[in-house]
Amino acid sequence: MEIHHNIKKIIIVGHSAGAQLLQRYLALSNMPYELSLNKKYKTKFIIISPGTFMYFSKYRPIKNDHCPKFNNYKYGMEHLNHYGKKHADTIVSRYLSLDIIYMVGSLDIKRGGNLLKNCKADMQGKNRKQRSENFVRYLNDTYKQKNKLIILPNVPHNYKKVFQSHALRQVLLNI
Numbered sequence: 001m002e003i004h005h006n007i008k009k010i011i012i013v014g015h016s017a018g019a020q021l022l023q024r025y026l027a028l029s030n031m032p033y034e035l036s037l038n039k040k041y042k043t044k045f046i047i048i049s050p051g052t053f054m055y056f057s058k059y060r061p062i063k064n065d066h067c068p069k070f071n072n073y074k075y076g077m078e079h080l081n082h083y084g085k086k087h088a089d090t091i092v093s094r095y096l097s098l099d100i101i102y103m104v105g106s107l108d109i110k111r112g113g114n115l116l117k118n119c120k121a122d123m124q125g126k127n128r129k130q131r132s133e134n135f136v137r138y139l140n141d142t143y144k145q146k147n148k149l150i151i152l153p154n155v156p157h158n159y160k161k162v163f164q165s166h167a168l169r170q171v172l173l174n175i
Helices: 017-028 031-037 082-086 088-097 128-143 159-163 166-173
Strands: 009-015 042-048 100-105 149-152
Touching (some): 009 159, 031 042, 031 088, 042 166, 088 128, 100 128, 149 166
Parallel strands (some): 042 100, 100 149
């Protein structure tokens, strides 16, 4: 990958379904890891309000004995796609080495719309805010990380309000 020599920072932001895609891309692709190793660029990823996360173990914050496929890819590490299987032994270490910021709106608590409500998703939490809180806590507790979840005050699941929020602008300006 060739990058223009004047670039100093690379910031990739995903919101909602884009955040789901970004989180799984960061886990399964080698490119973000390789990019983060290049010290010419400050590389940061921002995951905002995904519907679900890909967990790296069988732990889930909410138990459900009637959900046998809860750890299948895209929710977990079992039955990974072809590309994921090629890198399965390094998924967790590569992901944990990346500079990722997690964000969610304080009002992103509705269960309507396109929020997945199957048993695999609900084992992560009832809504996007709860799922984001649970995932960041999982990373920090399980892998001794120091990830931070930034709560966007008075922001529902609305891309305009997310991208116009003072908190997101502050993060982007201070990278």
